[in-house]
Amino acid sequence: MPELPEVETTLRGISAHVLNSPIRQVSIRNPRLRWPIPEELPDNLLGGSISQIQRRAKYLLFTTHLGTMLIHLGMSGSLRIVQPNTPYDKHDHIEFCFANGNALRLKDPRRFGAVLWTSEPISEHPLLKHLGPEPLTDELNAELLFKLSRNKKIAIKQFIMNAKIVVGVGNIYANEALFASGIHPKRAAGKISKKRYEALCTEIKRILSLAIAQGGTTLKDFLGGDGKPGYFKQELQVYGRKGLACQQCQTVLKEIRLAKRSTVYCPQCQR
DNA sequence: CGAGCAACCTGCATGC
DNA sequence: TGCATGCAGGTTGCTC
Numbered sequence: 001m002p003e004l005p006e007v008e009t010t011l012r013g014i015s016a017h018v019l020n021s022p023i024r025q026v027s028i029r030n031p032r033l034r035w036p037i038p039e040e041l042p043d044n045l046l047g048g049s050i051s052q053i054q055r056r057a058k059y060l061l062f063t064t065h066l067g068t069m070l071i072h073l074g075m076s077g078s079l080r081i082v083q084p085n086t087p088y089d090k091h092d093h094i095e096f097c098f099a100n101g102n103a104l105r106l107k108d109p110r111r112f113g114a115v116l117w118t119s120e121p122i123s124e125h126p127l128l129k130h131l132g133p134e135p136l137t138d139e140l141n142a143e144l145l146f147k148l149s150r151n152k153k154i155a156i157k158q159f160i161m162n163a164k165i166v167v168g169v170g171n172i173y174a175n176e177a178l179f180a181s182g183i184h185p186k187r188a189a190g191k192i193s194k195k196r197y198e199a200l201c202t203e204i205k206r207i208l209s210l211a212i213a214q215g216g217t218t219l220k221d222f223l224g225g226d227g228k229p230g231y232f233k234q235e236l237q238v239y240g241r242k243g244l245a246c247q248q249c250q251t252v253l254k255e256i257r258l259a260k261r262s263t264v265y266c267p268q269c270q271r
Numbered sequence: 272c273g274a275g276c277a278a279c280c281t282g283c284a285t286g287c
Numbered sequence: 288t289g290c291a292t293g294c295a296g297g298t299t300g301c302t303c
Contacts, residue, residue, distance in 0.1 A: 003296060034279065034298080058297075075297055076281075091281085110280045112297060127299090154274080163298080170296060217296080239296095260276075262295085 002073040004135070004168035005211035007058045009230060010079050015053050017081045017102045022049050023064075025097040029088065034074060034114045037094060041117050045069065045096070056122070057131050057167035067119035070127070074112030080105050132166045135204050140166050142197035149189035149197075156192060157185035157258050160204070169204060171261050172217060172239045177203045179238045184270045185263045186256070210235065238264040 002010070026042035044066050052063040060079075062069040071079070084103045088095075091109040098104070106115065118125050133139030148165055149156075157178060160169045169177065178185050180203040183196060192200075211217060216230030237247055242255035242264050251268040 006296075032280095072297080074280090075295070108280095109282065110295090110297095112279065114298095152273090158274095161297095172296065259274095 002058060002075075002077065003170035003172055003211075003217070004055075004058055004208055005173075005232065006216035006230065007055055007060065007073060008212050009216040010073070011053055011055050011060055014079055014081055014104060017100075018050055018096070018098055018104055019053065020049050020051060021098040021100040021102070022047065023096060024099055025095075027095045027097075028093070029095070030093045030111075033093065033108065033111050034072075035116065037115045038117045041069065041115065044117055044119075049098075056128055057134075057163060058170075059128065061122055067117060068122050070114065070116040070118065070122075070125070071106065072114045074108060074110060074114070076110040077106060077108035077113035080107065130164055132162075132164050135166050135168045135208055140201060140204070142194055142201050145197045145201065146192075146194045149192065152190040153188050155186045155258055156183055156189045156200075157261075157263060159189035160200070161261075166204075168208065172236070173204070173207055173211065175239045175262075175264055176207050176237060179265060179270060180207060182270055185258060185265050187271075238266065240264070 023045045026045050028037055028042070031037040045064060048064040048066060050062045050064055054061045058072060060071045062071070073079070082103050082105055084097050084101070089107055091107045092105045093108055093111070094106045094115055096104045106113065122128060133144070145165070149159060152159065157174050159165060160177070161171070161174050175185070177200060181196065181199040183192065183200060211232040214231040214235070217232040217236070238253055241253050244253055245251070246253055246266040246269060249266065249268045251266055253264050254267050255262060255264045257263065
């Protein structure tokens, strides 16, 4: 489910309901996520409150007086605000109850997500330390991509999906950004001009911003923290449209696999 | 070093 | 109807 816009939508949806309210209870129903939920997590959270929630890449960072809780939603995770007496879903793995009467629940059927704790400065955390720039800041720009890509034979789609290069560009938005900038997903990253990287950067930023403004992309059951679905699906030009006509030139869209990920493109518009 | 891919899981669609 | 297969929005950490 979640790419960067969905994570950002979640952040915006849950913040007001959980910030600065004492944490009364932490219930771990199943600690077996990608990594086990740390046993000391409840003790570190209880009695404290969340003073800030930030997003870095697709990680949500919950600041408390003792440290930071990191949550990653993996492929199928979602965070929802519920009333504490709401019946549990089979895949609700952890719940945080707040003094203000709200409860925050993580549901994650595939359990590729993670809930971690660190008391170190967050920028030093091994999972965050080597991440590339945020795509919606000036740190992502054509010069950077151009420079990092010289002599690289890797396909451009894999290049922009590499979090060491730039974070937050997942499979859906990689497909969409490449279509919008007219670049063939298999083109060698090192053979793309500065000029074309300008277009690609512009499109990555435009598409991610638009998706955030529309509340993310609801494919299966994604709902923002406010329970509303995302509306970006209707904007998708290539993802999930294999065999359909390109909306630009009517050519039939093709699908290939790149690093095992579904890659849809227009063989006419993308070179 | 980079490239490729196995691994972590469940649910759902498809085909026989 | 049942069963096998393949695929899904992500990322780490192997092996070669």
